[in-house]
Amino acid sequence: MKTHYEVLGCHRNATYEELKRRYQELVLKYHPDKQENLLPATFLEIDTAWKILRDPEQRKLYDDQLTHTQLSEQPLIFATLSLSDLYRHEETLNYSYMCRCGGLYSIAQMEVGLEDCFVHCEGCSLIIHIKCDNEK
Numbered sequence: 001m002k003t004h005y006e007v008l009g010c011h012r013n014a015t016y017e018e019l020k021r022r023y024q025e026l027v028l029k030y031h032p033d034k035q036e037n038l039l040p041a042t043f044l045e046i047d048t049a050w051k052i053l054r055d056p057e058q059r060k061l062y063d064d065q066l067t068h069t070q071l072s073e074q075p076l077i078f079a080t081l082s083l084s085d086l087y088r089h090e091e092t093l094n095y096s097y098m099c100r101c102g103g104l105y106s107i108a109q110m111e112v113g114l115e116d117c118f119v120h121c122e123g124c125s126l127i128i129h130i131k132c133d134n135e136k
């Protein structure tokens, strides 16, 4: 899904004036009265984007939300490892790896090996990427 900034074709830190100018350009170009072949959704998107971004409070809320979403979509990867880099617990047959925060990444054996997986640290927001081992 496009962000409101993408809809308006503006950078995230665009000023109010830039957003406004861009909105006006787009409205002229995409207004449903003027462009028969345009999907109404586009105009709606542009309009919605502008209504939120023109209001400093709403924009701030939206920015916070966006930051949050982007963080959860693109977590920080602490390390990319293969299974053999992990510590294997002989008793439980689970794997673990120590994070830089002192927390652990722990993975049950059945969760790894078939395809790449991502594991969250127990102590912070970092993740590790475990590459699939094809040595079976």
Ligand SMILES: [Zn+2]
Pocket: 099, 100, 101, 102, 103, 104, 121, 122, 123, 124, 125, 126
């Ligand atoms: Zn951690």
